[in-house]
Amino acid sequence: MQTAKNAAASVKETAANVAASAKSGMEKTKATLQEKGERMTAHDPTQKEMATEKKEARKDQAEYEKQVERDQNAVQRQAVEATGTHSYSTTGATGHPMGSHQMSALPGHGTGQPAGDVVEGVVGSHPIGRNTGTGQSVAGNNPRTGGGAGGYGTGGAYR
Template identity: 65%
Template sequence: MQAIKEKAANVAASAKSGMEKTKATMQEKVDRAAANNPTEKEMATERKEQKVNQAEFDKRAAQEHNAAARNATKNTGQPHTYSTTGAPGHPTGTHQQSALPGHGTGQPTGQVTEGVVESHPIGTATGTGRTNAAHNTHVGAATNIGGSYT
């Protein structure tokens, strides 16, 4: 399972790196087109190269972090987070990540009957407590006739 998490995090880091490289290349094209002299064009190319190198560095750092997290999990049995940026993360454990009761803790929020999946008819019991009129911005609005509101 840890190997799958590491691969997924590495794919995300690689995708992020690719996106950063693409953005750098496109920005270079814009900057070169707007440049008035060869020096400005050269500076645009240098900025692109710096951004591409930084993106590659960040990807490698993330991959190294992910490998270290996998090895640490293997050695200690404690879960670690995986990164797309190379920055170390902290597992949330049982810390609630949302104001919703039980959300983010892995605990069910209501009554649970094992082996039973609850279902609701489509279009009802959405939990919003609103009628369709509440979504219509024109309901109850004044109309503008001849410059005055009625």
């Protein structure tokens, strides 16, 4: 027989799964509409094919994120059923009790989730010249500052 806490956890999991599915559906729709716009403005078959590939990648990512969220919802429900409680992280996000499995006190560390801000469609990178191990400063790698090789720049008004 299910307790009231277990029933509430199941209802919360179901609601969270519905929300994850709705979000995934919206992302897939946005990807399809973006692809249609890109295909209409494309001038050659390669650009059209790239738009389609980009759409498929976005749809795959949305499906992946939905599945990750569903898995997290199930883990959280199981933790509530097992302990009757759930944990709170330093970021305020709820999760399951870590016990001896906690790897770090850093938010997001060891969870497989990004710790910083995530912007859809943007790939992160490392700034050039910072902690490269070469002993050069950022200015040494920037031709616009007077150091390094000349002739190459950002193309902007950066000086």
